Amino acid sequence: MPTVLGIETSCDETGVGIVADGVLLGDALATSMDEHARFGGVVPEIAARAHLHAVTPMVRHALDRAGIGFGDIDAVAATAGPGLATAVQIGLAAGKAYALALGVPLYGVHNLAGHAAVDVLEHGPLPHRCVALIVSGGHTSLLLVGDLAHDPVVHLGDTVDDAAGEAFDKVARLLGLPYPGGPAIDRVARDGDPAAIAFPRPMKGPNDPPYRFSFSGLKTAVARWVEQRGDRAVPVADVAASFQEAVADTLTRKALAACRDHQVDTLLLVGGVAANSRVRALAEQRCAAAGIHLRVPSPRLCTDNGAMIAAVGDILVRANVAPDRLDLGADPSAVLHGALLHGPGARTTGTQRPVGR
Numbered sequence: 001m002p003t004v005l006g007i008e009t010s011c012d013e014t015g016v017g018i019v020a021d022g023v024l025l026g027d028a029l030a031t032s033m034d035e036h037a038r039f040g041g042v043v044p045e046i047a048a049r050a051h052l053h054a055v056t057p058m059v060r061h062a063l064d065r066a067g068i069g070f071g072d073i074d075a076v077a078a079t080a081g082p083g084l085a086t087a088v089q090i091g092l093a094a095g096k097a098y099a100l101a102l103g104v105p106l107y108g109v110h111n112l113a114g115h116a117a118v119d120v121l122e123h124g125p126l127p128h129r130c131v132a133l134i135v136s137g138g139h140t141s142l143l144l145v146g147d148l149a150h151d152p153v154v155h156l157g158d159t160v161d162d163a164a165g166e167a168f169d170k171v172a173r174l175l176g177l178p179y180p181g182g183p184a185i186d187r188v189a190r191d192g193d194p195a196a197i198a199f200p201r202p203m204k205g206p207n208d209p210p211y212r213f214s215f216s217g218l219k220t221a222v223a224r225w226v227e228q229r230g231d232r233a234v235p236v237a238d239v240a241a242s243f244q245e246a247v248a249d250t251l252t253r254k255a256l257a258a259c260r261d262h263q264v265d266t267l268l269l270v271g272g273v274a275a276n277s278r279v280r281a282l283a284e285q286r287c288a289a290a291g292i293h294l295r296v297p298s299p300r301l302c303t304d305n306g307a308m309i310a311a312v313g314d315i316l317v318r319a320n321v322a323p324d325r326l327d328l329g330a331d332p333s334a335v336l337h338g339a340l341l342h343g344p345g346a347r348t349t350g351t352q353r354p355v356g357r
Contacts, residue, residue: 010304076107110338153337161214174219189241192235199218244278
C-alpha cells in the first residue's frame with residue numbers, strides 16, 4: 001500500500017507522521033509552547049519561525065522511527081488551513097518541496113478533517129455515518145460525517161464566539177494558572193468540587209439553536225464570580241472544577257442530542273479539548289447510558305499532530321482522489337467541507353497521475 005508523509009504546522013506544534021493503509025508507521029512532534037507561555041497565548045511569528053527550524057528535523061525523526069527512507073514515500077499531505085497564516089504556510093511550503101523533490105502527489109488537507117481522521121489509526125475505519133464533536137482552541141463544532149474522501153461534511157452547529165479551548169485559556173488566566181489553560185485547569189480541578197458553583201450552561205434555552213455553542217458568557221460568569229470575591233481568597237480548585245463541569249456538560253449534552261436527533265449510533269470526540277479528563281469521562285458515561293458508541297483517540301493524538309494529516313492523506317490516496325497542484329494556496333480561515341481544503345471529492349478521477357513512481 002502507498003506510504004503517506006503528513007505535515008502539520010497550523011499552530012504551535014510542528015508535527016510529522018507517516019501512515020500506510022491506516023497504520024501509523026512513525027511520527028515526530030516539536031512544540032514551541034514554552035516560547036509562547038510568557039505571552040499567555042500563541043504569537044504567530046514566533047510559531048512560524050519555530051516551524052521553519054523544526055520541520056526538517058521532524059521529518060527525519062519520523063522517517064527514522066518508521067524505519068524507511070525518502071524513497072519509500074508515495075504521497076505527501078500537508079495542512080493547508082485553517083490556522084495561523086504564517087504557520088500554515090511553512091508546513092504547506094515544506095509539503096510542496098518534498099512532493100516536488102520526490103516526484104509524488106501533494107494533498108492540501110483541512111486541519112479539522114485530520115482531527116476526525118486520526119481516530120482511524122487506533123480504532124479502524126470510521127462508520128459510514130457518525131456525529132463528530134470537534135473541540136479545540138479555535139474550533140467547537142458538531143458535524144455529520146460520512147466518507148471523508150467523498151462526502152461533504154455537514155455542519156450541525158458551531159460556536160458563535162469563544163471556542164471551548166479558548167475559554168479554558170481565558171479562565172486559566174483569570175485564576176492565575178499557566179498557559180495552556182486546558183491542561184492546567186484539568187490538573188487543578190481534580191482537587192475541586194464540580195458542584196461548588198452553579199455556572200450557567202450556555203445556549204440551552206428553548207429558542208436557542210440546539211447544536212450551537214457559546215462559551216464567552218460562561219467565561220464572563222467566571223470572571224464576575226471571581227471579582228465578587230473581593231479581598232477573599234478564590235477557591236481556585238472549586239472554580240476550575242465547576243467551570244470544567246459546565247463545559248463538559250454543555251459539550252456532551254449537545255453531542256448526544258445530535259446523535260439522537262439524526263439517528264446516529266456513533267459519536268466521534270476529537271480535538272485538543274477531547275484530551276480533557278472530565279470531558280472524556282462524561283462523554284463515556286452519557287454515551288454508555290444512551291447506547292451510543294463513543295470513539296475518542298488517545299490524548300496524544302487529540303492535539304495537533306502530523307499523524308492526523310498523514311491519516312487524511314492515506315484516506316484520500318486509497319480512495320483514488322486526485323492530488324492538488326503545486327500552486328495550491330493556504331487558507332487560514334478555511335471552513336470544513338471535506339478532507340480536501342477545497343471540498344470533498346472535487347477532483348476524484350480515474351485518470352489521475354498514479355501514486356508512487
